Amino acid sequence: MREAVTLSDVAREAGVSPSTVSRVINGTARVAASKREAVLRAIERLHYRPNIMAKGLAQGRSLTIGVITQEISSPYYAEMLKGVEQALEGTAYHPIFASGHWRVDQEEAALKVLVGRQVDGLIVMDGSVPEERLKELAHTMPVVVVGRRIPGLQCLGIDNRRAAYEGVQHLIELGHRRIAHIAGPTSHPDSIERLEGYRAALEDAHIPFDPALVVVGDYMEQSGVLAVEALLARGALFTAIFAANDQMAYGANVALYRRGIRVPHDVSLVGFDDLPSSSYFTPPLTTVRQPGPAMGWEAARLMLALLEGRDYTPKPLSTHLVVRESTALIRSTGALAAHLLT
Amino acid sequence: MREAVTLSDVAREAGVSPSTVSRVINGTARVAASKREAVLRAIERLHYRPNIMAKGLAQGRSLTIGVITQEISSPYYAEMLKGVEQALEGTAYHPIFASGHWRVDQEEAALKVLVGRQVDGLIVMDGSVPEERLKELAHTMPVVVVGRRIPGLQCLGIDNRRAAYEGVQHLIELGHRRIAHIAGPTSHPDSIERLEGYRAALEDAHIPFDPALVVVGDYMEQSGVLAVEALLARGALFTAIFAANDQMAYGANVALYRRGIRVPHDVSLVGFDDLPSSSYFTPPLTTVRQPGPAMGWEAARLMLALLEGRDYTPKPLSTHLVVRESTALIRSTGALAAHLLT
DNA sequence: CAGGCACTTGACAGCGCTTTCAAAATCTGA
DNA sequence: TCAGATTTTGAAAGCGCTGTCAAGTGCCTG
Numbered sequence: 001m002r003e004a005v006t007l008s009d010v011a012r013e014a015g016v017s018p019s020t021v022s023r024v025i026n027g028t029a030r031v032a033a034s035k036r037e038a039v040l041r042a043i044e045r046l047h048y049r050p051n052i053m054a055k056g057l058a059q060g061r062s063l064t065i066g067v068i069t070q071e072i073s074s075p076y077y078a079e080m081l082k083g084v085e086q087a088l089e090g091t092a093y094h095p096i097f098a099s100g101h102w103r104v105d106q107e108e109a110a111l112k113v114l115v116g117r118q119v120d121g122l123i124v125m126d127g128s129v130p131e132e133r134l135k136e137l138a139h140t141m142p143v144v145v146v147g148r149r150i151p152g153l154q155c156l157g158i159d160n161r162r163a164a165y166e167g168v169q170h171l172i173e174l175g176h177r178r179i180a181h182i183a184g185p186t187s188h189p190d191s192i193e194r195l196e197g198y199r200a201a202l203e204d205a206h207i208p209f210d211p212a213l214v215v216v217g218d219y220m221e222q223s224g225v226l227a228v229e230a231l232l233a234r235g236a237l238f239t240a241i242f243a244a245n246d247q248m249a250y251g252a253n254v255a256l257y258r259r260g261i262r263v264p265h266d267v268s269l270v271g272f273d274d275l276p277s278s279s280y281f282t283p284p285l286t287t288v289r290q291p292g293p294a295m296g297w298e299a300a301r302l303m304l305a306l307l308e309g310r311d312y313t314p315k316p317l318s319t320h321l322v323v324r325e326s327t328a329l330i331r332s333t334g335a336l337a338a339h340l341l342t
Numbered sequence: 343m344r345e346a347v348t349l350s351d352v353a354r355e356a357g358v359s360p361s362t363v364s365r366v367i368n369g370t371a372r373v374a375a376s377k378r379e380a381v382l383r384a385i386e387r388l389h390y391r392p393n394i395m396a397k398g399l400a401q402g403r404s405l406t407i408g409v410i411t412q413e414i415s416s417p418y419y420a421e422m423l424k425g426v427e428q429a430l431e432g433t434a435y436h437p438i439f440a441s442g443h444w445r446v447d448q449e450e451a452a453l454k455v456l457v458g459r460q461v462d463g464l465i466v467m468d469g470s471v472p473e474e475r476l477k478e479l480a481h482t483m484p485v486v487v488v489g490r491r492i493p494g495l496q497c498l499g500i501d502n503r504r505a506a507y508e509g510v511q512h513l514i515e516l517g518h519r520r521i522a523h524i525a526g527p528t529s530h531p532d533s534i535e536r537l538e539g540y541r542a543a544l545e546d547a548h549i550p551f552d553p554a555l556v557v558v559g560d561y562m563e564q565s566g567v568l569a570v571e572a573l574l575a576r577g578a579l580f581t582a583i584f585a586a587n588d589q590m591a592y593g594a595n596v597a598l599y600r601r602g603i604r605v606p607h608d609v610s611l612v613g614f615d616d617l618p619s620s621s622y623f624t625p626p627l628t629t630v631r632q633p634g635p636a637m638g639w640e641a642a643r644l645m646l647a648l649l650e651g652r653d654y655t656p657k658p659l660s661t662h663l664v665v666r667e668s669t670a671l672i673r674s675t676g677a678l679a680a681h682l683l684t
Numbered sequence: 685c686a687g688g689c690a691c692t693t694g695a696c697a698g699c700g701c702t703t704t705c706a707a708a709a710t711c712t713g714a
Numbered sequence: 715t716c717a718g719a720t721t722t723t724g725a726a727a728g729c730g731c732t733g734t735c736a737a738g739t740g741c742c743t744g
Binding site for chain 1: 459618
Binding site: 358359360361362365371372373374377396398399400401402 | 691692693694695696698699700701
């Protein structure tokens with residue numbers, strides 16, 4: 001473990017003072033060209049790399065941005081993290097992640113870890129830590145919130161209601177009238193908004209809302225299969241399903257497959273998110289695209305702006321329907337009923 | 343942005359010296375019970391949180407472990423990262439990630455970023471940075487390598503050859519003899535090993551190896567569809583496909599789906615990895631399971647051991663075949679040919 | 685009761701870098 | 715040519731914490 005070369009080593013080598021070396025490295029003040037050259041050469045020669053912790057200590061900042069996600073291995077968050085990573089590339093900042101696992105206590109723990117690591121700013125993705133807690137943190141450092149709307153904080157997000165509306169509208173246009181909805185957890189604001197969008201689309205098409213057609217899941221694949229089984233078990237008749245996210249749509253799809261119900265032949269299926277794998281799904285999934293990487297990117301850019309005291313208006317995050325092959329014109333209202341009878 | 347409370351604040355509040363506070367926090371020496379109490383109360387009262395950078399500077403370590411992956415949003419790496427995260431939970435260390443994007447230069451850049459961030463150790467997942475470079479780094483800090491075998495370094499990985507052998511053997515047992523292989527990039531050692539396993543299984547079953555049945559992809563979904571198209575275009579006859587990873591299997595599956603070739607009815611499909619989504623795939627994918635989280639976990643535990651100078655023998659990472667619904671007994675050798683003729 | 689021992693404790697010198705302040709060097713213009 | 719303005723430079727004081735060292739405390743033993 002060889003000794004690290006320090007700024008003073010460079011200074012000695014270059015025949016100047018440490019202050020001067022610091023100045024040329026950070027460009028904090030003018031330095032005579034000759035000395036600058038000498039310093040740069042010395043840095044080169046000694047393979048000097050600044051110690052970021054010392055720098056952090058001295059400047060009172062860590063050049064680190066904390067990102068709270070719910071689950072680092074979830075494809076949905078992975079997309080956003082990728083955006084964050086890209087936005088920070090080439091800047092002096094680096095992201096550091098911690099996961100809340102959809103549990104308030106773990107989220108709080110994650111928050112503590114990041115704060116303890118002296119992050120200069122915090123990006124919070126979804127989650128259910130109390131608003132007050134985040135506002136309190138915002139007194140200490142810039143906070144950007146993705147996927148929640150908290151008055152007084154910088155928030156980023158899509159119009160879930162409208163996006164869901166579009167997805168359901170698509171099914172209606174294909175002639176479907178009995179459309180089931182696999183909702184997300186009722187504790188998530190976005191699930192609620194998507195449910196609202198679903199209801200609004202039905203209403204505008206004069207289709208009565210049938211509570212028996214909605215079942216709530218937890219955004220994981222397994223809950224999608226459970227949802228379809230529940231639907232089928234209660235004898236619900238439907239020719240289409242709108243799932244509140246792609247992962248539950250995946251689950252719904254296997255459940256239907258197992259029953260011999262074909263998508264989209266017998267039942268049309270619409271998801272939400274457009275995960276990368278959705279276009280390679282069989283059948284390729286029709287879904288409402290949510291710009292994951294862009295959300296991460298904008299959150300990170302906004303954070304950088306806050307840190308540098310700049311103004312920044314994030315680009316609006318828009319969603320749009322991606323029509324693939326899991327939806328089709330309704331065939332016959334009796335199709336599913338027939339299946340159920342066999 | 344309120345002022346942070348420091349260790350000296352605590353010391354003053356508790357009426358002891360900073361050294362004593364440090365000692366009770368770190369448990370580095372015995373402290374009289376009464377003083378310890380006082381300190382703990384002061385910490386509580388002031389909401390003191392140690393400044394990790396100062397600590398790092400003083401101790402010459404950052405309590406940070408750098409992890410190089412190829413792509414943070416790839417489900418394969420996400421699994422391993424999750425394992426790393428879990429293994430480090432509750433320890434003083436925290437992971438920090440950087441991505442190489444399968445490009446040597448970017449990987450080198452990622453390495454530089456992490457080293458510049460004073461990571462105490464480095465976990466390198468796959469990648470193609472020169473062995474020499476890693477060995478050089480290993481003089482400076484502990485290095486754990488996952489997915490590559492580099493003499494002289496701590497390496498972790500599965501037996502790709504054997505794992506692939508098992509997957510192909512399964513197909514052979516189902517009666518398949520014309521088994522195509524979608525290989526990974528030839529620059530990856532693991533792709534090569536999997537190809538070897540494929541060939542060995544054929545050989546042991548006295549099935550001649552047919553180069554026309556193997557096409558190389560790049561481990562991404564799209565290359566799976568391209569591969570199947572290439573196979574079909576060149577008129578290759580096959581009743582089964584062994585893909586070198588699940589993502590390419592997904593691609594292969596859509597490509598077959600588009601052609602009206604049914605899995606597993608017409609063609610059986612075996613993947614490699616067992617990504618979380620593979621069990622929700624339609625049909626649920628038969629695949630060789632690779633213990634992603636365990637690999638991350640073991641790598642992290644090994645790293646901790648190295649950092650603490652302990653001995654640690656990682657548990658062997660074993661793979662096993664997970665039979666789901668994408669494979670079936672061969673129906674008739676002519677099935678695919680019939681399809682091709684239509 | 686003095687001497688010796690084992691613990692506790694606090695002072696202080698860094699860790700590597702930034703940043704202020706004032707001195708030194710350089711440049712103006714009359 | 716020199717006073718004064720301006721720029722460049724170095725000394726030094728931290729940033730918040732750790733860890734060494736020596737002084738201080740109490741206790742046991744002879």
